[in-house]
Amino acid sequence: MDVLIASVVDGLLIGFVYGLAAMGLTLIFGVMDVVNLSHGALIALGMFGAYLLYTGLGINPYIGLFFVLIGGILLGMALYGIAIHPLLHGPHLSTLLSTFAISMIIVGVGTALFTSTPRNIDISMGALTLGPVRILGTRVIAALMAILMAVGLYIFMYRTHTGKSVRAVANNRDAAELVGIPSTRILALSFGLGTMLAMVSGGLIATLFPFSILSGGTYELKSFVICVLGGLGNPTGALLGGLILGLIEGFIPVFMPVGWTPVIEFTLFVIILLVRPSGILGAR
Amino acid sequence: MKHLRIILSVLFILALLVTACSKATPTPMPTKAAAQPTKAPEAKTKTLVLGFTASNTGKYAKESKEQTQGLKLWAEAVKKKGGIKLSDGTIVTFELKSYDDESTKERVQQLYTKLITEDKADLLVSPYSSGLTAAAAVIAEQYGKIMVTTGAASDSIYKQGYQRVYQIYTPASRYLTGAVDALKAWDPNAKKLAVVYEKTKFATGVATAAKEYAEKNGFEIVLFEGYEKGTTDFGPFINKIEAAKPDAIIGGGHFQDGSTFAKQLYEKKTPVKMIAILVAPAVPEFAELGDAAVGVIGPSQWESLAKYSPESAKAAGLAWCGPTIDEFVSAYKAAYGYEPGYHAAGGYAAGLVLERAIKMADSVDPDAIKAALDKMDVMIFFGHIKFDTGEAHGLQIGHDMVYLQWQKDKSGNLVREIVWPEAAKTAEPLYPLQR
Numbered sequence: 001m002d003v004l005i006a007s008v009v010d011g012l013l014i015g016f017v018y019g020l021a022a023m024g025l026t027l028i029f030g031v032m033d034v035v036n037l038s039h040g041a042l043i044a045l046g047m048f049g050a051y052l053l054y055t056g057l058g059i060n061p062y063i064g065l066f067f068v069l070i071g072g073i074l075l076g077m078a079l080y081g082i083a084i085h086p087l088l089h090g091p092h093l094s095t096l097l098s099t100f101a102i103s104m105i106i107v108g109v110g111t112a113l114f115t116s117t118p119r120n121i122d123i124s125m126g127a128l129t130l131g132p133v134r135i136l137g138t139r140v141i142a143a144l145m146a147i148l149m150a151v152g153l154y155i156f157m158y159r160t161h162t163g164k165s166v167r168a169v170a171n172n173r174d175a176a177e178l179v180g181i182p183s184t185r186i187l188a189l190s191f192g193l194g195t196m197l198a199m200v201s202g203g204l205i206a207t208l209f210p211f212s213i214l215s216g217g218t219y220e221l222k223s224f225v226i227c228v229l230g231g232l233g234n235p236t237g238a239l240l241g242g243l244i245l246g247l248i249e250g251f252i253p254v255f256m257p258v259g260w261t262p263v264i265e266f267t268l269f270v271i272i273l274l275v276r277p278s279g280i281l282g283a284r
Numbered sequence: 285m286k287h288l289r290i291i292l293s294v295l296f297i298l299a300l301l302v303t304a305c306s307k308a309t310p311t312p313m314p315t316k317a318a319a320q321p322t323k324a325p326e327a328k329t330k331t332l333v334l335g336f337t338a339s340n341t342g343k344y345a346k347e348s349k350e351q352t353q354g355l356k357l358w359a360e361a362v363k364k365k366g367g368i369k370l371s372d373g374t375i376v377t378f379e380l381k382s383y384d385d386e387s388t389k390e391r392v393q394q395l396y397t398k399l400i401t402e403d404k405a406d407l408l409v410s411p412y413s414s415g416l417t418a419a420a421a422v423i424a425e426q427y428g429k430i431m432v433t434t435g436a437a438s439d440s441i442y443k444q445g446y447q448r449v450y451q452i453y454t455p456a457s458r459y460l461t462g463a464v465d466a467l468k469a470w471d472p473n474a475k476k477l478a479v480v481y482e483k484t485k486f487a488t489g490v491a492t493a494a495k496e497y498a499e500k501n502g503f504e505i506v507l508f509e510g511y512e513k514g515t516t517d518f519g520p521f522i523n524k525i526e527a528a529k530p531d532a533i534i535g536g537g538h539f540q541d542g543s544t545f546a547k548q549l550y551e552k553k554t555p556v557k558m559i560a561i562l563v564a565p566a567v568p569e570f571a572e573l574g575d576a577a578v579g580v581i582g583p584s585q586w587e588s589l590a591k592y593s594p595e596s597a598k599a600a601g602l603a604w605c606g607p608t609i610d611e612f613v614s615a616y617k618a619a620y621g622y623e624p625g626y627h628a629a630g631g632y633a634a635g636l637v638l639e640r641a642i643k644m645a646d647s648v649d650p651d652a653i654k655a656a657l658d659k660m661d662v663m664i665f666f667g668h669i670k671f672d673t674g675e676a677h678g679l680q681i682g683h684d685m686v687y688l689q690w691q692k693d694k695s696g697n698l699v700r701e702i703v704w705p706e707a708a709k710t711a712e713p714l715y716p717l718q719r
Contacts, residue, residue: 002526002527003523003524003526003527006523006526007520007523010519010520010523011520014517014519078292078296081288081289081292081293082289082292082293082296085289086289105300109300115340115341115342115345115386116341116342116343116386116387117341117342117343117345118343118540122572127551127553129553134551134552134553136551136552208517209516209517209544210516210540210544211516215516249520250519250520250523251520252520253520253521253523253524254520254523254524254527257509257510258509258510258511258512258515258520258521258524259483259510259511259512261520
């Protein structure tokens, strides 16, 4: 029983971070119908961003996340301009190839600059012992920051004019233009937001586990599963999907060999696609 | 917008080019230790090319660095002596040639082929790790080159029928058997063991052998499970281990996963009495874990406090060759600034064994060197070296493990002490762990 409680708690905490990562992917898909294959590479960039600010300039990783956030939005907007915008009305799936190319470039340059030797952000934020469960400070903070970002995103999307414009463009780009919304700028901002979410989640993950430029791949795969689980294009769904995935990852090892976790995850992925393709909360 | 896009694209491409040109690309970076002919005008000099790959980058970087530093220290020692003198007056010197294998099998295969065919390597030393060495051994045997393996304990490499591959390390099958013996001696009431291991050739071999040995010795294996290579989140796994309520946890893998595992075990305050994991505790950087390192036991191929010496060799009826342990440790410290662990010692031992084989063969002919290696039965600072010449040709049969434990000394610094076997121990074991 103790094991189950510990697993649930661990799973939920990490689930929030997974959810944050997936929100970036689902937002981009929801707004502009682009599958961002550079999602993993951007997560890894976020990891390195937080790491370099910490080891190079001594900035606390949680404060460094603020700079990663700004950097993420700017990078995302730049990437949109170079690699996505010209291809939005191009042949089908060309944006897929384009984001794949970005991924290869980021990983290639990253390997050349940083090598594939694993890195660590060594900070300790203490731990709490609540009954049978021992919770690490770093995981709690990561989960809280993820929740904060999710709330921030919600406020942005529903309470600000720009946010509403994003939702308008996602709904119907032509109609949005007709009412005077500068859709190209909004799309660029959306890609920026998606990139930012990926990079910030990367920065949070870096405070928890060792990483290298190649580590983004695992989280990208998880993000795909989460997006489908929660409903493509639905950020709340992504958060919920993240929690579900985190719980699965916490639970499965208790009952079966740890190696079965990805099998269960991806079987679930396929089942959802077959049975309820719009995801649990419905696609947008 | 259109102009902005073009400008951004151009800037992006320029940035890539600048990055590519300013940083050395990860293509092979050969290293050499220059050969130096002696002053005697009639003496012939024969320079043997010694080829190997090092994992300068990737997950084995830390262990491989130690191994390479050990090997280079040996090469320096030979250079200082003026080379090896054979009875016919020939002076044998070595030229070291190496490349970065990036901790991947694919690069190992390409680079060992390159070392043999292009760089004309006469003798080879293995990369670090059983996985990479298995790949290198295939190439060495294919070209009929002698390869001394160090940093590679897996028994399976020596069951392939290779005739020219020689193992310095104690095989995997004997890695954790001593930890089981130690637990039995320290606490006869401890009966439950959790064996958790990295799913690599080496760790799986160690774990399987340890499980069989433990069961033979009356232990109950409450958990026997592997984790994927590259696992960074041991949380769910540790929850599972805690549920099984073991007295001790043994296993692990290499440095990266082992140190992360040890750290997370400490963070979760897992209530076990003993933790014995592979490789990681023996790497000097393990000390960076701080309090998480205290009490962790690791099997070690060698420790600086071991009792191998010319006297103990004589007592065992063995010949002795090479530097004493103190001489090796001081030379290493002088060269690199810190005390060596067993990976460095293994690197040095690989070179030393080749040196002895050439001296004993009194020739640089590969067949003569092979015959000398087959016959070798010597004690060096690293321990007793003797190779199997039967079915498991090349398997190390002379060398034994010692078990180290991280403890805090009187000033609170972390130090490695030998806690097993009894005859080799330098401090009392910390048992049970206070968590």
